[in-house]
Amino acid sequence: MTAKKAAIIFLLLVTICSFGFAQQPLIEVKAQVDTSVITIGDKITYSIIIDRAKDLRIIRPGEGINLGSFEIKGYHFPKPQVKDNRVIERFDFTISVYDTGTFVIPPYPVAYFPSDTSKKYQVVEAPAIEIHVKSVLTGSAKKELKDIKGPIDIPFNYKFWISVAAVLVLLALIGYLLYRLYKKRKERGYLITPPPPPRPAHEIALEALNKLFASDLIEQGKYKEFYSRLSEILRTYLEGRYFFPAMEETTREILTGLKENEPSEERYRELEYVLTLSDLVKFAKYVPDEREIKESREKSLQFVEATKIVFAPQEEEKNGAQEPLMVEEKKEGT
Structure with a gap:
C-alpha cells in the first residue's frame, strides 16, 4: 500500500468518526427502575440518567421532585462521569407506594440552555414508567362450616320495652314542638336559615x-x-x-x-x-x-x-317570576 492510499484511508476514517460524533445530541435523558413489579410497601430504585455535552448548562433534579403517587424514602447522587467531552450524571431515588394497582411515575422535565448566551431554557423529559403493585395477601384456605345453633329462649325484658316506649314518647313530643314552631315561622321564612351559597x-x-x-x-x-x-x-x-x-x-x-x-x-x-x-x-x-x-x-x-x-x-316573565341565568364569559384576546 502506497503512502498516498494510506493517507486517503486515514482521512476517510477521520471524516466518518467526526460525522458520527456530530450526530450525538446535546443532551439525552433516560429514566429506569430496578423492577417494575412489586408488592405493596416494597422499595424501588428509580434513576434519572442525563448524558450531556460537557459545557452544556442544565438545571439538575433536586431531592424533592414530584413522582406522583410514590413517596421518596431516600436518594443518592453519584459523582458525574466525564468521557470524551461528555458528562453522564445519575440521580437515584429510593421510592415506595402503599396501595395496589398500576401506578405511573410521571415524566420528569430537565431544563437546559442550548448555549452559554441563551437566556431561554429548553426542556427534555425523562419518560414515564409504569409500576405494577400487587397485594401481599394470597387468600385464606376454605374454612369448615359449622352446624347451625338451635334457637335460644329470650326472656321478656320489661325495663327495655319501658325505655323504648319512653324514648318514642319523647321523640313524639319533640316532633310536635318542632311542628308548632314551624307553623309559627312559616310566614316569616325558614325554620332554620339555610347557609349562603358558595362563592364562585x-x-x-x-x-x-x-x-x-x-x-x-x-x-x-x-x-x-x-x-x-x-x-x-x-x-x-x-x-x-x-x-x-x-x-x-x-x-x-x-x-x-x-x-x-x-x-x-x-x-x-x-x-x-x-x-x-x-x-x-x-x-x-x-x-x-x-x-x-x-x-x-x-x-x-x-x-x-x-x-x-x-x-x-333572565328577562322578567309575564307572571313576574325571575330566575337566574348562568352565562359563561369568554374573553378572547385578553
Whole structure:
C-alpha cells in the first residue's frame, strides 16, 4: 500500500468518526427502575440518567421532585462521569407506594440552555414508567362450616320495652314542638336559615391571586414558596370551574383535561406557561427572571378572567317570576 492510499484511508476514517460524533445530541435523558413489579410497601430504585455535552448548562433534579403517587424514602447522587467531552450524571431515588394497582411515575422535565448566551431554557423529559403493585395477601384456605345453633329462649325484658316506649314518647313530643314552631315561622321564612351559597370559583381565585401578588415573597427571594402558592391557587380554581381533581393530577394531566373542556388555544397556552414554570421553580430550583415573573402574574389573571362563569338574571316573565341565568364569559384576546 502506497503512502498516498494510506493517507486517503486515514482521512476517510477521520471524516466518518467526526460525522458520527456530530450526530450525538446535546443532551439525552433516560429514566429506569430496578423492577417494575412489586408488592405493596416494597422499595424501588428509580434513576434519572442525563448524558450531556460537557459545557452544556442544565438545571439538575433536586431531592424533592414530584413522582406522583410514590413517596421518596431516600436518594443518592453519584459523582458525574466525564468521557470524551461528555458528562453522564445519575440521580437515584429510593421510592415506595402503599396501595395496589398500576401506578405511573410521571415524566420528569430537565431544563437546559442550548448555549452559554441563551437566556431561554429548553426542556427534555425523562419518560414515564409504569409500576405494577400487587397485594401481599394470597387468600385464606376454605374454612369448615359449622352446624347451625338451635334457637335460644329470650326472656321478656320489661325495663327495655319501658325505655323504648319512653324514648318514642319523647321523640313524639319533640316532633310536635318542632311542628308548632314551624307553623309559627312559616310566614316569616325558614325554620332554620339555610347557609349562603358558595362563592364562585373565580372570585376566590382572583382574591387569592391579588393577595399573593401583593406579598413580598419575590422581593425576599422566596421563589419556590411564591410559585407553589400560585400553582395551588390555579389548581383549586380548575377544580371549582371545570370539576376535575386538578390538585391530585400532574401538569400534563391537567393540560389534557383542559383541552377537553376549554376550546380556546390561547387559554391553554396561558395555563401551560404558568404551570410549567411553577414546576421548574418548585422541583428543579430554577430562578425565574423579572420578565417571567411578570408574565406569570399577567397570564394567571388573564386565564381566570377569561374562563370565569358569571350569572345574569333572565328577562322578567309575564307572571313576574325571575330566575337566574348562568352565562359563561369568554374573553378572547385578553
